Amino acid sequence: MDEVNLKIKERKMRTRRLIEMGGLVAKANLDHLPTNTLFGAIVSLKETLTQHPMFRIIGLQ
Incomplete structure (x- = not known):
């Protein structure tokens, strides 16, 4: 259980x-944007952030 x-x-x-x-x-x-647009923007943001040295130090992957 x-x-x-x-x-x-x-x-x-x-x-x-x-x-x-x-x-x-x-x-x-x-919230008015299509979900695929939001997803693409979030993926793009993640790719941008992972290239930044500060975010590599804190462990963003």
Whole structure:
């Protein structure tokens, strides 16, 4: 039963995180954009950040 409870807790934590991310998109007034556009922008941002030396130091991958 502990394994089941752990999976439920992990799923709830993941769901909360996804809701928070959606909230950030809305706060940035980007929630009107198509999801594929948002995804492309996020991937592009990640690629840009991973090239920056400061983010390499803190371990962004």
